[in-house]
Amino acid sequence: MQTPSNSVEVSQQNIREVLEKSLQHPVLFYFWAPMDEASANFVQSLQELAQQYQGAFTLALLNCQQEQNIAMQFGVQTIPTFALFSQGQPVDGLSGPQSVDAVKTMLSKHLPSQDEMNLIQASELIQQEEYSQALSLLQALAEDFQNKPETKLALAHCLLETKQFDSAETALQHIPLEYQDNYYKSLIAKLELHQQAANSPELIALEAEFSNNQDNPKLASELAAQYHEVNRDEEALEILWSFLKSDLNILDGDMKKTFMDILSSLGQGHPLASQYRRQLYSLLY
Secondary structure (H helix, E strand, C coil): CCCCCCEEECCCCCHHHHHHHCCCCCEEEEEECCCCHHHHHHHHHHHHHHHHCCCCCEEEEEECCCCHHHHHHCCCCCCCEEEEEECCEEEEEEECCCCHHHHHHHHHCCCCCHHHHHHHHHHHHHHCCCHHHHHHHHHCCCHHHHCCHHHHHHHHHHHHHCCCHHHHHHHHCCCCHHHCCHHHHHHHHHHHHHHHHCCCHHHHHHHHHHHCCCCCHHHHHHHHHHHHHCCCHHHHHHHHHHHHCCCCCHHHHHHHHHHHHHHHHHCCCCHHHHHHHHHHHHHHC
């Protein structure tokens, strides 16, 4: 039998090591036997469940026909039997055939919830500077988790790094005073740097010139390029699209190229890029 990650086949050689694993995180022992078809068939379902929990527990598979001595040491009298160990001690168990939902219910009493695991994973991704992936996990959390100050700080961090500055500012406005530590201050500083660059005198002058000549595509393209340089991409795309929706080949195609370059820089998963790609495709097709 091939054993995927998060699962281990128990034997006399590794039983001590497997029990020691439960000192770090829970281990679910599953006592089964090939002669019992129902217990044998359930192995794959448990392996898939262990994969879904992404390392929150280790599945320890014990073939009672091959390892009768271990089964006797555990006092197993029924096949299948489930025994959950934590901190080296049995904390819960089930006896006889069970559904996957029944096993989940037992695990839920002792394991972090899916939202808690996703929050932990998002924190790890932030440490690895995988901000887009972390952001997806954070935005999928239940509302009560999203309202936690530590979640809002992580969310603001990811929004800043993915250049969604307005959303980041909104998240930072709702951080309680007791959470306004050095981490919070570093995020505020990063936001303020962006705001200063995004409102330079040169840019303000170009905005004023365009406001007096809003039908000038060359001026619009210059302003959009300046907006993009200071990460004001939504405003850049809005200006470009106001011209492109009427003529995709305006400025001999240069404006469309600028538009596509901004979309590419935002990346495939960015909501703003997705929105404007859909609008572009609606014209093309």
